Amino acid sequence: MIETIADKFQKEREFISNASHELMTPISILQSKIENMFNEEDISDELKVKLLDMQKILNRLKTITKTLLLISQIENDQFIKEDEVNLADLLQEIYDEISIRMEEKDISFAVDISPDTTLKGVNKFLLFNLFFNLVNNAIKYNREGGEIRVTEETVNKNLIISVSDTGIGIGAEELPHIFSRFKKFKRSLLQDSFGLGLPIVKSIAGFHRIEVEVVSEKDRGSTFKLVIPAGLVKK
Numbered sequence: 001m002i003e004t005i006a007d008k009f010q011k012e013r014e015f016i017s018n019a020s021h022e023l024m025t026p027i028s029i030l031q032s033k034i035e036n037m038f039n040e041e042d043i044s045d046e047l048k049v050k051l052l053d054m055q056k057i058l059n060r061l062k063t064i065t066k067t068l069l070l071i072s073q074i075e076n077d078q079f080i081k082e083d084e085v086n087l088a089d090l091l092q093e094i095y096d097e098i099s100i101r102m103e104e105k106d107i108s109f110a111v112d113i114s115p116d117t118t119l120k121g122v123n124k125f126l127l128f129n130l131f132f133n134l135v136n137n138a139i140k141y142n143r144e145g146g147e148i149r150v151t152e153e154t155v156n157k158n159l160i161i162s163v164s165d166t167g168i169g170i171g172a173e174e175l176p177h178i179f180s181r182f183k184k185f186k187r188s189l190l191q192d193s194f195g196l197g198l199p200i201v202k203s204i205a206g207f208h209r210i211e212v213e214v215v216s217e218k219d220r221g222s223t224f225k226l227v228i229p230a231g232l233v234k235k
């Protein structure tokens with residue numbers, strides 16, 4: 001039998017989907033076992049510290065596994081696109097969830113989007129995730145006292161939403177790799193990063209036929225542009 005490239009991709013997708021799904025069960029069991037140990041009466045402080053460490057590692061494992069599962073579910077078309085989403089409202093929800101991290105770094109957040117801009121035929125959960133990852137990166141890779149700006153424009157009937165930051169930027173040699181899974185660059189290794197944010201952005205965008213473009217200059221900042229086809233914009 002001749003195996004086509006499409007078959008290979010399909011097999012890889014199924015493998016990631018099954019593996020990540022199967023991993024969630026033992027991870028959850030381990031988590032509740034550690035929680036139970038915490039609740040035992042006579043454990044020492046020393047042991048508590050070790051248990052906390054284990055919980056942190058397990059949480060990382062859980063986040064990675066969940067994210068892989070999400071990517072595979074998107075690639076297997078397991079989401080429906082029937083929602084209407086008002087963009088200004090969506091960005092407000094994201095701000096409410098993440099503003100504490102902006103305050104910590106004294107970062108300002110300006111949204112210049114008409115209150116009428118609404119998308120249709122989309123999946124709200126996934127769009128939240130897409131914008132959340134872009135804003136999260138714009139905070140994480142920004143400088144103290146920096147800015148984040150979200151703007152809209154219409155070009156050739158497509159709606160273009162830009163998320164710009166005044167952060168560390170991305171060098172030309174890194175730019176071609178930022179959407180690859182688990183790809184991280186040295187300076188972000190110290191932070192709590194998995195290198196899965198942009199692969200998720202790419203999958204969600206692709207699922208909605210949205211194109212993602214990046215313009216970035218080292219030490220000046222980055223702009224992530226979403227080119228949203230006119231068909232997804234509610235008139």
Ligand SMILES: Nc1ncnc2c1ncn2[C@@H]1O[C@H](COP(=O)(O)OP(=O)(O)OP(=O)(O)O)[C@@H](O)[C@H]1O
Pocket residue numbers: 133137138140141165167168169170178179183184185188192193194195196197198199221222
């Ligand atoms: N706004 C940005 N400014 C500068 N560099 C960025 C920006 N967004 C992404 N990058 C670079 O691209 C890499 C990949 O980003 P991605 O969001 O996929 O992973 P991460 O932020 O490292 O980890 P995670 O999002 O899983 O926590 C980052 O490690 C960083 O080097």
Ligand SMILES: [Mg+2]
Pocket residue numbers: 133136137196197198
């Ligand atoms: Mg990220």
